[in-house]
Amino acid sequence: xxxxxxxxxxxxxxxxxxxINCTYQTSGFNGLFWYQQHAxxxxxxxxxxxxxxxxxxxxxxxxxxxxxxxxxxxxxxLQMKDxxxxxxxxxxxxxxxxxxxTKLIIKP
Amino acid sequence: DAxxxxxxxxEVTEMGQEVTLRCKPIxxxxxxxxxxxxxxxxxxxxxxxxNNVPIDDSGMPEDRFSAKMPxxxxxxxxxxxxxxxxxxxxxxxxxxxxxxxxxxxELFFGEGSRLTVL
Numbered sequence: 001x002x003x004x005x006x007x008x009x010x011x012x013x014x015x016x017x018x019x020i021n022c023t024y025q026t027s028g029f030n031g032l033f034w035y036q037q038h039a040x041x042x043x044x045x046x047x048x049x050x051x052x053x054x055x056x057x058x059x060x061x062x063x064x065x066x067x068x069x070x071x072x073x074x075x076x077x078l079q080m081k082d083x084x085x086x087x088x089x090x091x092x093x094x095x096x097x098x099x100x101x102t103k104l105i106i107k108p
Numbered sequence: 109d110a111x112x113x114x115x116x117x118x119e120v121t122e123m124g125q126e127v128t129l130r131c132k133p134i135x136x137x138x139x140x141x142x143x144x145x146x147x148x149x150x151x152x153x154x155x156x157x158x159n160n161v162p163i164d165d166s167g168m169p170e171d172r173f174s175a176k177m178p179x180x181x182x183x184x185x186x187x188x189x190x191x192x193x194x195x196x197x198x199x200x201x202x203x204x205x206x207x208x209x210x211x212x213x214e215l216f217f218g219e220g221s222r223l224t225v226l
Contacts, residue, residue, distance in 0.1 A: 030208025035215075042199060042217035043151075050208060087151070091207035095164070096215070098151040 002026045004099035006088050011105045012078055020073045020102045022088035030091030032064050032071045037101065038084045046086075047073070080106050114200050114218035122226050126188040129221045131200030132181055139206065141215065142175055142185050143199040151199075157183065169194075190225045197222050 004024045012018040024032070031050040035043040049055055049064035049071060061074040075082055083106045088099040113132040121127055133140045142154040155165040160177045168175070172191070177183040187194055197220045207213035 030206075031212070033207070033212070042219055043215075044217070045212070045214040048212040048214070089207075091213065094206040094209055094213075095153065095156075096207050100150045 002090075002092060002097050004088055004090060004097055006086075006099045006102045008100070009103045009105065011107060012075075014078055014080060014106055014108050016078050017074065017076050018078060018104065020075075020086050020088075020104065022071045022073070022099060024069050024071070024088070024090045024097075024099075026090045026092040026097055028092040029066065030094055032062075033089040033091065033096065034062055034071075034073045035087040035089065036084050037087060043087055075104075078106050080108070082106055112200055112202050112216050112218035114198075114221050116221055117219060118222050118224075120224045120226065121190055123191055124189040125225075126186065127190045127194075127223060127225075129185045129198050129200075129223070131183045131185070131218060133183070133200070133202030134216055135181065137202035137204050137216070139203045140177060140183050141201040141203075142183070143201060143217075144196045145199060145220075146196045154185070187223075190223075192225045195223055195225050 006022045034046040036046050037043040047062040049062050054063045059076045064071045085101040085103045087101045089096045115130045141156040144152045154167045155175045157177045175185045199217050199220045201215040201217045203215050205213045
């Protein structure tokens with residue numbers, strides 16, 4: 001079967017660092033994606049990993065280990081505007097399999 | 109580019125009525141996707157098109173749902189008759205390639221159509 005797991009909700013403090021984990025089991029692998037979705041809005045693309053390792057993009061970084069079926073999204077210097085849901089998705093047979101999303105709550 | 113445009117943004121209807129959702133993808137994108145999002149089931153792919161041709165409609169819940177793409181700049185998702193369990197946010201998304209094919213295959217989503225069936 002195809003399965004993607006991520007925590008339902010996380011809470012962090014403004015200015016801090018948070019790591020959102022994602023584990024997956026899929027029949028194929030074309031890359032791992034992270035999308036951000038603010039409440040009441042559409043998902044927007046954050047990052048894409050197809051090779052093992054860390055990809056850094058400003059305050060956001062994404063890590064992938066294909067052998068472990070594991071990824072994380074690292075958010076640094078948290079800002080209130082980072083309060084959103086973060087969706088992990090795996091490309092499998094060129095289609096996206098979506099996780100349920102992690103709701104990130106930022107407290108002042 | 110204006111991005112993916114969906115209409116209506118909100119629709120409230122009564123059970124049994126026909127609902128039509130509309131989407132204009134980003135110009136030049138060959139792939140168009142219809143998704144449904146609910147709290148219980150998350151994001152679900154309903155159907156996708158490549159160059160206006162339906163490729164995979166295995167996610168369409170049942171015969172009450174139908175989708176068309178008569179040209180490269182317009183698609184519709186129709187529900188007839190609608191039921192309360194169809195209440196959800198319906199997203200249209202477009203991309204220039206499939207996920208992971210020669211690049212990211214980043215999806216560009218419209219703002220969604222929030223459907224409430226009473």
